[in-house]
Amino acid sequence: MFNVYNVTKKYGRFIANNKISFSVEDGQIAILLGPNGAGKSTIIKCIAGLLRFEGDIDICEHKNKTIEAKRLLGYIPEMPAVYDLLTVGEHLEFIGRAYELDNWQNYGDELLTRFELMDKKNKLGKELSKGMQQKLSICCAILHKPRVIIFDEPMVGLDPHAIKELKKMFVELKNEGASVLISTHMLDSVEDYWDVAHIMVNGSFEATKYNNSEDKSDKTLEQLFFEITEKKCDDQ
Numbered sequence: 405m406f407n408v409y410n411v412t413k414k415y416g417r418f419i420a421n422n423k424i425s426f427s428v429e430d431g432q433i434a435i436l437l438g439p440n441g442a443g444k445s446t447i448i449k450c451i452a453g454l455l456r457f458e459g460d461i462d463i464c465e466h467k468n469k470t471i472e473a474k475r476l477l478g479y480i481p482e483m484p485a486v487y488d489l490l491t492v493g494e495h496l497e498f499i500g501r502a503y504e505l506d507n508w509q510n511y512g513d514e515l516l517t518r519f520e521l522m523d524k525k526n527k528l529g530k531e532l533s534k535g536m537q538q539k540l541s542i543c544c545a546i547l548h549k550p551r552v553i554i555f556d557e558p559m560v561g562l563d564p565h566a567i568k569e570l571k572k573m574f575v576e577l578k579n580e581g582a583s584v585l586i587s588t589h590m591l592d593s594v595e596d597y598w599d600v601a602h603i604m605v606n607g608s609f610e611a612t613k614y615n616n617s618e619d620k621s622d623k624t625l626e627q628l629f630f631e632i633t634e635k636k637c638d639d640q
Contacts, residue, residue, distance in 0.1 A: 405429045405583050406451065406468075406552050411459035413446050420446040421457070422607045428552070428583040428600075433574060435594050436587040437625075438604035439633055444587040445482060446607075448556045451585070452479040463552050475503065478550035482557040482587075484537035486529035492516065493525040495544055503548040515543040518569050535561040542570065553577060554585040559593045571597070591626050601625055603632050 406428055413421040421443050428434045436444045450457045453469040466473035486495060496512040499505075516522045519539040524532065532540065538561050545553065559567055575597055577584050588594060594601075596615065603611045610632045613625055623631070 405432075406463040406585075407461065408447070408451065409460040411447065411450055411457050411461060413443075413450055413455060413457045420607050421450065423459075424607075424609060426602060426609070426612075428585050430551075430583055431578055431581045432599045433578050433584045433586065433597060435598045435601045436585065436604055437589065437591065437594075437601055437629055439589055442589075442604040443607040444589075444604055445556055447604075448479075448554050448585070448587055451554055452477065475548070476551045478545040478548070478553040480538075480542055480545045480553070480555045480558050482560065484534070484541040486532065486537050486540055488528065488530035490529055491526050492521055492529075492532070492540055495529065495540055496547055499544050499547045505548055508547060511549075512543070512547055515546060519543060519566055535563055535566070538562055539566050542573075546573070550582070552583045552585075554587075556587045557589070558586065559588065559590065567593075571595070591629060603629055605633060 408424055408426050411421055411424045412419065424447055426434070436447070438444050446455065449455045451461055451468060453474065461468040463473040464476050466476070490498065496508070496516070500508040500512070513522065516525060519542065521536065521539055521543065524536060529537065529540070538558075542558070558570060562570065574584060574586070578597070586594065598615050600615065601613045602609050611628055613621065613628055621628070
């Protein structure tokens with residue numbers, strides 16, 4: 405699991421995240437919803453340890469910027485960042501060595517096959533399309549079997565087969581006990597496999613909805629989302 409406590413991120417006087425707190429439990433899928441500019445990518449980059457921030461974040465009881473935490477974390481950014489002069493296969497080898505993994509090759513091949521990259525194994529990163537780079541980014545982030553996985557707009561640029569496989573992977577990760585956080589502004593991409601949804605506007609959480617029988621709200625997630633985001637637009 406991981407916890408975010410009162411995290412604030414400022415760029416000068418602009419507040420990108422304002423005192424955000426939430427947790428994602430083991431075996432739970434949480435989603436961040438919000439329009440572009442809501443602060444979703446910022447809080448994800450804070451969790452991943454890429455930004456300085458005020459507050460605290462721990463991953464499986466380790467501070468998020470420690471080596472211990474990073475070994476347990478998988479991060480798929482919105483814009484894939486692959487190495488131009490490494491082949492697809494060498495990307496996985498790099499991850500395997502970096503995490504000191506044993507016998508990772510078979511699992512790596514399974515991931516490449518699943519995302520239809522096996523025939524691209526000897527292609528350089530710079531030779532891949534954006535969609536292929538995104539699929540490679542997913543494979544690299546999952547190879548070390550992290551306990552916490554955060555996805556930032558993971559569907560962007562993916563082909564229908566990859567989207568289908570990624571959605572199946574979300575459920576598999578949940579069933580394996582991982583903590584999964586998915587950021588998106590596309591409601592139809594998250595369907596019904598989420599456990600808790602946080603709706604962000606202007607750097608803050610405006611609402612949280614649970615996908616279980618204890619949630620007595622008569623509003624669907626879609627209705628709640630548009631009610632909040634459209635009201636905020638009208639107020640501005």
